[in-house]
Amino acid sequence: MPVATENLSQILYRDMLLIRRTEEKILELFSAGKVGGTTHTCIGQEANAVALVGQLDRQRDFVVSNHRCHGHYLAYGGPLDGLLGEILGTANGVCGGRGGSQHIKYDRFQSNGVLGGGIPIACGMAMGEKLKGGDGITVVSIGDGALGEGTLYESLNMAALWDLPILFLVENNRYAQSTPLHLGVAGSIVDRARPFGIRADEIDTTDVEELLVWSSRAIEAVRLERKPHWAVMHTYRFSAHSKGDDTRDEDEVRAYQEKDPLRIQSARLNAEQLDEAEAWVRDVLGRALAACDAAGEAMKL
Amino acid sequence: MPVATENLSQILYRDMLLIRRTEEKILELFSAGKVGGTTHTCIGQEANAVALVGQLDRQRDFVVSNHRCHGHYLAYGGPLDGLLGEILGTANGVCGGRGGSQHIKYDRFQSNGVLGGGIPIACGMAMGEKLKGGDGITVVSIGDGALGEGTLYESLNMAALWDLPILFLVENNRYAQSTPLHLGVAGSIVDRARPFGIRADEIDTTDVEELLVWSSRAIEAVRLERKPHWAVMHTYRFSAHSKGDDTRDEDEVRAYQEKDPLRIQSARLNAEQLDEAEAWVRDVLGRALAACDAAGEAMKL
Amino acid sequence: MRVLEQLNQSLHAVMAERSDVLFIGEDVLDPYGGAFKVSKGLSTAFPDQVITTPISEASIVGLGTGLALQGYRPVVEIMFGDFITLIADQLVNQAAKMTWMYNRDLAVPIVVRTPMGGRRGYGPTHSQTLEKHFLGVPGLTVLAASQALDAGALLRIAIEEIDTPVLFVENKLLYARQAIEPGELDMRKSDAQVPTLTIGGGRPDFSIITYGDNLSLVLEAVAYLHEEEELNGEILMVHQVSPIDFEPLRVSVMTTRRVVVVEEGIEAHGWGAEVIAGLSDISLEAPPERVGARSLPIPAARGLEEQVLPQKQDVIDAVIRTVDRYHV
C-alpha cells in the first residue's frame, strides 16, 4: 500500500510499474503455456492509463475499454488478483473466468474484444448519467485501428447532438495489429471528431506528468461542460500486438523505447524510491498470484 | 426526341421537366391505388440529378443511388418505361418488377433501399475501375440522413487511403424523412470528409446551370486526378418523404418553392420553348405508360 | 381495438408509470410519430423520455444497451425489420452476452422493436422476415406480437419483466388488424411468463404451430379445412419465438400426431426447423410439414410477392398432406 510519505511522482511511477510488471508476468505465463487464448498487453502505454483513467473517480465515472484493457483496468482500480485470475482462468477471476483477458467488468469499468462495439454503449452510459443529472463522465478507449469502425462516427454524431459527457480516449500507438498507421488511417486522427463539432486535442508524449496535466484538463472539460471531448494520445507499444506476433522494425521499436514512460518517470525518483516501488509491486503481484493458486481452476458454469 | 435546334438551357429544362412530370405521375398512380409499397420522389431536387448525374458518361461511369433514385436514373439515361413498369409492377419493369421503386439496376446504374449499404459497394466499383486502368468514375448518392450510417465513414477512409475515383454526391434536402437536419446531423456536412484528406466542396443553389458548372468541375476532378471528392448540394424536396407523410411547416415549403429549379430555368426559355418541352414530356410519358399497359402485370418469377 | 393502438396505448401507460422507460428511434417525434405510428403521442406526453435519433441502427441499439446498464428500460425502434442486419453485432456480441460473460447480476433490459414482413409491396429490402437469423442466441429473447394476445400487454412484459435484451417482432400487417377479443375464439393460455395460446376446441385432428401475423391466414385455412374437409385444427400461437417453450406444443402434437409449422420467413433454416427438430421424439402419423417463404428475395410487384410468400392454400395443402402422406 502507498505509504504516507509517497509523493505524486512516486505514485505515478508505482502505478505504471504495477501495470508493466503485471503485463510482463502475463506474457511469461502465456509463454509457459499456463494460459490459453490470447492477450494484449500495454507495455509502453502505461502512462496513458495511469494519467487519464487513473484520475477518474470510481464512485461516479465509467470506463468502456477494448481488447488492450489491463492497464486501464488497473489504473481504474480494479483488483489485481481478479485480473490475473480472469486471465489464468482461476475461480477468483473478476468474471469467474468467463470473460478472459478482453472481457472484463468491474464496478463501472467494462471491456469487450469487438473493436468499435463498445463506443455506442459508452454513449448510452453517458446519456444515462446525463439523464440522471449526475456529474460522472464516461471514458471510452479506442486505438488507431478502431478508427476504421463505423460505429465510432455514428457515436461521435450522437455524442455531439446530445451533448453527452463522454471522453473519447484515442491511443494512437501507430499500429493496428501488424498494420502501420498509414495503411489503415487516412488523413488526420485529431480532426476526425471536429466536423461533428466536438472539441479535439492531441498530445505526443510518454511523460506521465505531462499527460496527467493534459488529461486532467480533458476530464474536467467533460465533467464541467457536459460535452464530448476527443483526446488523442500518440504513443507506442513495446510488446507485440498479442503474443510474439511482432513484425515491426526493431530499430523503430528501440528508438521508441528511449521514451519509455517508466524510464522518463524514474529520472524523477531516487534509487531508494525506485527500489521501494519494485518491492511494493513484487509483493502485490506475488500475493495476487498466490490468490489465483489458492482459488484453483474456474470450473463453475 | 430533342430537336436539333434545342439549346443547352432547353435541354436542361426538358430533362428536369421529365423527372418532375414522371414523379408527379408516380404519386398520382399511388394515390389511385395502382401501385403498392412505397416510393420516394425527388420533386424539387431535379436540378441535382440533371446537372451532376446527367453529365456522366454512360459508357464508363457508374452510379450507386439510394431510395430517392428516380431522378438519378432518368438523368443517367435509364429508360422511362422501364422505371414506370418497375414501379407499377408490370412485366416491362427494368428489373421485371422484382426491385420496385428503390431497387433498380440498369447498365452501370444501381440503387438500393438500405441507407448506407451502397457506399462501400461504390468504393469497390471505383476500385475495380482503377485496377483496370479505366477512366470511369463512380458516383454514390446519399442524403443528409445517410450521414448517420457508419459505412459512410468506413468508405471515406478507404476512398482516401486508396485514391479511389469516387464522387460522393451529398444531397442535403434538410430533412431525413421527418427529421430536420439539426436533430440528426451534428456539426458540418461539408467538413465530414475533410479529416480523411478528401477534398470537399458545397453549393447552395437550385439553378441547374450553376450546378452544371460546379458539377462538371467535381466530375473532372475525380476523373482526372483519380481521387475521391465530396460534393455537397444543399437542396430541398417539395414532395413528401414518400407518400403524403409530410409534417414540415407549410410556409417553409412554400418559401423554398420560390427557388423551384424548374421555375428558375423556365425564366431562360420563351413560351414556345416551354410548351415544346411540356409537349415532348407529355408524349414520352404517355408512350411509356402505354408500354406498361401493354406489358401487363409482372407474373414471371 | 387495433393491434397498433394496443401497442401505442401500452407505451403511453407504461411511460406514464415509469420514468425509466425511454423510447428511442428514428422519426419517432410527433406529429410524425414513427414510420408506423407506434410512437404517436409519446413525445408530446413524455418529452423527456423520447429520443429521436440519427439513422444509425447499430449505434442506437448500443445506446440503448448503455442506458439499460444505467438502470433504464429503453425501447429502441428499428424502422424496418430488414435493418436488423445492421444491429447483429450489438445484439449478439454485446447486449446479449453481458450478463453471463461478465458473470454479473447485470440486467440488460433493452427492448428492440421492429416491424417485419411483407404483403405490402415494399420490395426486397423492406419486406423480409429476418428474425430467424436471431434465434438461438444465448441471452437474447425473441418475442412476436399477434392478434390473439394483447400486444400491448406482451410489450409490457418485454419492457418490465424480461431482464435480457428482447427482440420484439411486430408484423406490419398486424398493426391494422383488430385484436381478437377474449371469448371470440376458444383458447387456452399456457402459464409461462410469455404465454403460448392453444386455439380451437373439440378433438383436434391436426396441430398448426405458428406465430405473429401468420395467425390470420392460419385461421382462414383452419376454417376452410373444417368446413370442406371436416378436419378439426388446433392452433398453437407462440409468442416467445426463441427460446421456444415446447411444453404446450408437445401436448397438442401428442394428441394430434399431425403437425404443420407456419412462418412467413424463408422456410430453409427457419423457425419451423427448430420446432420440428424439438418435436422429433414424438411419433407422428405423417411427416411434419413446414410452410414458409420460398428461398428468394421478396419481389416488389404484388403478383410476384404472392408467389414467394406463404398463402392460405399452402397451409391447407400442408395439412392435407399430413392426412394423406406417410413416412418413407
Add this chain to the structure above:
Amino acid sequence: MRVLEQLNQSLHAVMAERSDVLFIGEDVLDPYGGAFKVSKGLSTAFPDQVITTPISEASIVGLGTGLALQGYRPVVEIMFGDFITLIADQLVNQAAKMTWMYNRDLAVPIVVRTPMGGRRGYGPTHSQTLEKHFLGVPGLTVLAASQALDAGALLRIAIEEIDTPVLFVENKLLYARQAIEPGELDMRKSDAQVPTLTIGGGRPDFSIITYGDNLSLVLEAVAYLHEEEELNGEILMVHQVSPIDFEPLRVSVMTTRRVVVVEEGIEAHGWGAEVIAGLSDISLEAPPERVGARSLPIPAARGLEEQVLPQKQDVIDAVIRTVDRYHV
C-alpha cells in the same frame, strides 16, 4: 499437408493463374500474412492482388461486392468469424440479393472467408460458431472446409465456380490438422459441385451428419463406438452447409434409420434443426439426436469452455440414445 497449407497453396495457385482474384482483409500483408497465416506469401508473390484494409468489416465486404460487380473474384477475410455480425447487412441485404432482385444475369462472386470456432480459450467474442445465423439466406452459399476434402480445392470451387456470394467457414483448429489422405478412410464422394462425403464401410448402424472440424471428434466417437459397443457408424461430411443437398443424407439415413447431427454452434435453432426437419419424412427407429453447444456464451477459461462446447462423449451418448430410446 496441413489444412492451412492446403488453403494457402490453393490461393497461391489460383492467384498465379488469374489476375482477377483479389485477396482482401485486415493484416494480410507479409511478413505478417494474416492473423491465421492463410495469406502468407500472397502479398509478396502478388502485390497487385492483395489489399490490406482498415478495420472496417462491413465495408470491406461491400468493397468486395463492388469489385465482384466489376468482374473480379475477390476473397475477403474476416479475421474472426465472430465478426460476421458486422457484415450481415452487406451479405444479406446487398450481395446476396443482387442477382435475383435486379433480375439480371449478374454474378456476384465474392468469397468471404473466416475462421470460426472455439477450443482455444479465446473467450466469448473470438470463439463462436456463428454461421448458423447466415443459413437459409436466398442467394448466399455457405461452405465449410474440413480435413476430409482438400480444403484448397474447396476454396477454389468457391472462388472460381460459384457465382453467388459464398461464406466460407474455416474452423480455427482445422488449420493445424493434417488433411486426410485419399485412401486413409473408406469414403465416397457425392457428385454435387460441392461434394458431401460418406465415410465408413460395412453395414452401418447409425448415421452421423456433420461438417467442419467436428469430424475430428466424430471420428473418435465412431471409433470408440465400434470398439466398445460394436456399433458401425457412417459419417456424412457436408461441405455445403447451406443450402443443404439432402440426397446423400437421405440415402444413409434410409439405411440406418438412426441419425445424430453434430455441430459446434449452439444447438438451439442451429444447423442440425434444418437437417432433422429435412429428414423428418423418414421413419426412424429412434428420435434423431442433435449435439451442439449449450445456449451460453463461450467462456474463456479452458475448464469452462469444455463444458459449453460439444465433446466426444456427447456424440457417443447421443448415438447410444438412438439405439436405446424410442419415440413417444
